[in-house]
Amino acid sequence: MTLVFHNLRKQYGSHVAIDDVSTVFQPGLIHGIIGPNGAGKSTLINMTAGSYLVSGGRISLDDRTLSGLKKYQIANSGVARTYQNIRLFDQMTVLENLEVCFYPTQVGQVWREILWPPFAAKRRINRRDVCMELLSFFGLQHYADAEAGSLPYGRQRMLEIARALVTNPRVLLLDEPAAGLNHHETTELTARLAELKSPDRIMIVVEHDMDLVMSVCDRIVVMHHGKLLFQGTPAEVQASSDVQLAYLGTANDIDDIKTAAKDRRAQLGIRARRRT
Amino acid sequence: MSSVDTSVQMRMRGGRLLSLLILATAVALIIVTPFLPNYYVRVANGLLIYILLGIGLNIVIGYAGLLDLGFVAFYAVGAYTYALLASPQFDLHLPFLLIVVIAAAVGAITGILLGLPVLKMRGDYLAIVTLGFGEIIRIVINNLDWLTGGPKGIARLDKASIAGIELARPTEIYWLLIVVVFAVAIFVWRMEKSILGKAWAAIREDQDAARGIGINTTNAKLAAFATSATIGSIAGVIFAASQRFVSPDSFALQESVLIVLMIVIGGIGNILGIVIGAAILILLPEVLREFAEWRILFLGLLMIVLIIVRPAGIVPRTFGPEKLIRGLFGK
Ligand SMILES: Nc1ncnc2c1ncn2[C@@H]1O[C@H](COP(=O)(O)OP(=O)(O)OP(=O)(O)O)[C@@H](O)[C@H]1O
Ligand SMILES: [Mg+2]
Numbered sequence: 001m002t003l004v005f006h007n008l009r010k011q012y013g014s015h016v017a018i019d020d021v022s023t024v025f026q027p028g029l030i031h032g033i034i035g036p037n038g039a040g041k042s043t044l045i046n047m048t049a050g051s052y053l054v055s056g057g058r059i060s061l062d063d064r065t066l067s068g069l070k071k072y073q074i075a076n077s078g079v080a081r082t083y084q085n086i087r088l089f090d091q092m093t094v095l096e097n098l099e100v101c102f103y104p105t106q107v108g109q110v111w112r113e114i115l116w117p118p119f120a121a122k123r124r125i126n127r128r129d130v131c132m133e134l135l136s137f138f139g140l141q142h143y144a145d146a147e148a149g150s151l152p153y154g155r156q157r158m159l160e161i162a163r164a165l166v167t168n169p170r171v172l173l174l175d176e177p178a179a180g181l182n183h184h185e186t187t188e189l190t191a192r193l194a195e196l197k198s199p200d201r202i203m204i205v206v207e208h209d210m211d212l213v214m215s216v217c218d219r220i221v222v223m224h225h226g227k228l229l230f231q232g233t234p235a236e237v238q239a240s241s242d243v244q245l246a247y248l249g250t251a252n253d254i255d256d257i258k259t260a261a262k263d264r265r266a267q268l269g270i271r272a273r274r275r276t
Numbered sequence: 277m278s279s280v281d282t283s284v285q286m287r288m289r290g291g292r293l294l295s296l297l298i299l300a301t302a303v304a305l306i307i308v309t310p311f312l313p314n315y316y317v318r319v320a321n322g323l324l325i326y327i328l329l330g331i332g333l334n335i336v337i338g339y340a341g342l343l344d345l346g347f348v349a350f351y352a353v354g355a356y357t358y359a360l361l362a363s364p365q366f367d368l369h370l371p372f373l374l375i376v377v378i379a380a381a382v383g384a385i386t387g388i389l390l391g392l393p394v395l396k397m398r399g400d401y402l403a404i405v406t407l408g409f410g411e412i413i414r415i416v417i418n419n420l421d422w423l424t425g426g427p428k429g430i431a432r433l434d435k436a437s438i439a440g441i442e443l444a445r446p447t448e449i450y451w452l453l454i455v456v457v458f459a460v461a462i463f464v465w466r467m468e469k470s471i472l473g474k475a476w477a478a479i480r481e482d483q484d485a486a487r488g489i490g491i492n493t494t495n496a497k498l499a500a501f502a503t504s505a506t507i508g509s510i511a512g513v514i515f516a517a518s519q520r521f522v523s524p525d526s527f528a529l530q531e532s533v534l535i536v537l538m539i540v541i542g543g544i545g546n547i548l549g550i551v552i553g554a555a556i557l558i559l560l561p562e563v564l565r566e567f568a569e570w571r572i573l574f575l576g577l578l579m580i581v582l583i584i585v586r587p588a589g590i591v592p593r594t595f596g597p598e599k600l601i602r603g604l605f606g607k
Binding site for chain 1: 463466467469470471472474475477478480481482484485486487488489490491492493495496593
């Protein structure tokens with residue numbers, strides 16, 4: 001089971017955001033995607049999840065072509081994601097945010113659920129058990145009945161990851177999970193990510209926090225101006241003269257990354273303050 | 277015993293008292309109404325029909341978050357289905373229950389047909405287009421003289437009857453409506469609590485994220501449109517059977533607006549809220565009958581006050597029937 005990008009391309013009008021990217025993502029590993037602002041990291045995630053159409057090339061999971069399917073079909077093929085800007089169902093409770101993920105598997109018997117209360121009760125307990133376990137894993141069990149939108153920012157990030165995990169996806173795409181988190185929360189997230197690693201799950205993490213990336217990722221893809229610049233283990237990425245020269249090495253670009261991380265915190269700080 | 281425990285207990289006792297009070301009042305009103313003079317029973321019947329319409333439209337507006345201003349179209353479809361199948365117009369006199377089934381099916385199909393073209397729309401655009409649909413249906417009815425009798429409408433509709441029992445006098449219609457309103461309310465409430473209801477809520481909150489967790493939003497929205505239209509259509513059948521006369525005048529744009537207002541004032545997404553909203557908007561004009569020239573002004577003022585004081589409606593979304601039941605049994 002692998003997720004493969006075949007000569008992937010994305011254009012916004014005349015602007016080429018992704019230029020001929022080919023790579024393979026393996027199960028059992030955590031893959032990091034790094035690169036400065038505008039490198040095309042989110043675009044890769046968005047195309048994989050079906051939020052954006054691809055302009056050229058192909059994305060496949062096992063032998064199945066994902067690109068071209070509708071977003072909900074891609075989700076039902078086992079691809080789950082989080083968003084760079086948190087997108088929860090704000091007015092639903094924390095628990096409901098997870099429960100609703102059972103829709104694809106349970107909607108077929110919705111008539112029975114509506115008309116036959118004992119069946120509905122069984123379903124409800126069933127959903128609740130699975131979701132509560134996930135909430136506990138992320139330390140959110142005490143928030144189960146709170147409105148998702150009322151949670152502190154860091155908790156919302158965790159909840160979004162929990163929501164992505166309800167269906168036990170084969171591919172988990174995380175777009176900047178540590179953005180806006182404080183040091184303590186980032187440490188917690190790093191631990192959770194390591195625990196989520198599983199032989200039958202492909203994990204892809206886009207992240208600006210280099211400590212997190214270097215400590216948790218097994219493989220790293222370096223993006224630069226829409227092109228795949230380098231890929232390898234964290235040690236290889238850090239040692240690569242290519243990356244050093246063209247990217248990490250130059251004072252400019254390493255600054256780019258650091259500025260990006262700082263910008264992100266400032267932007268998200270605003271959202272966090274506005275909500276509380 | 278700690279003070280936290282006692283305060284929780286007190287709150288629970290308070291909730292229980294409130295639940296008991298609400299339920300007792302409701303039961304008393306339901307039982308007393310049919311013994312009142314016919315005028316009051318007729319008013320109650322009108323109220324119940326609007327509650328039914330509110331429950332139906334709330335599925336689309338309150339649960340799925342789609343502002344539909346053409347709901348009256350389905351009400352008209354149901355009313356005319358009855359009028360055509362149980363009147364001298366074509367000399368058809370089908371049994372009442374059979375017509376209910378036919379009207380439900382016709383309603384669902386119309387709901388899906390009118391839903392399909394607006395699947396990609398939201399907010400203001402959706403409101404304008406559905407408003408157009410509502411008007412189109414009314415104008416078509418107005419112009420199809422050979423079928424609908426045009427502006428004159430269709431008169432001398434059959435009396436409704438179920439299993440040989442005639443349902444024509446106001447009290448008889450009243451009991452029919454009570455049964456239907458309760459059945460529909462329970463059905464819709466269970467629907468809201470089902471996985472489909474949760475999907476509607478997700479679509480309301482963030483449609484794209486809903487797709488991202490695997491919800492086929494097309495199907496879920498069409499299910500909302502179809503269910504809502506079915507209920508509107510059934511309300512139309514009962515309306516036609518109780519008036520025994522239909523004409524396009526009953527299905528003007530104001531009706532749609534009135535039903536939306538009921539929902540907004542009572543509390544979006546909440547069946548109990550709809551009952552309150554309907555009571556205010558339907559009963560108040562009756563009470564204020566003697567001040568005919570003032571009542572629109574009065575209603576307008578009331579609405580302004582309510583929107584300032586309770587922008588999310590009188591009954592909050594979270595105070596649903598389950599709160600009432602839980603309050604009663606102290607769970
Ligand atoms: N919807 C869009 N329409 C037009 N251009 C877009 C769109 N989304 C992204 N772009 C452009 O594509 C390029 C890649 O954007 P992308 O969001 O993938 O970058 P990124 O690597 O995720 O950056 P960041 O670290 O800031 O999140 C940028 O130049 C961006 O301006
Ligand atoms: Mg990005």
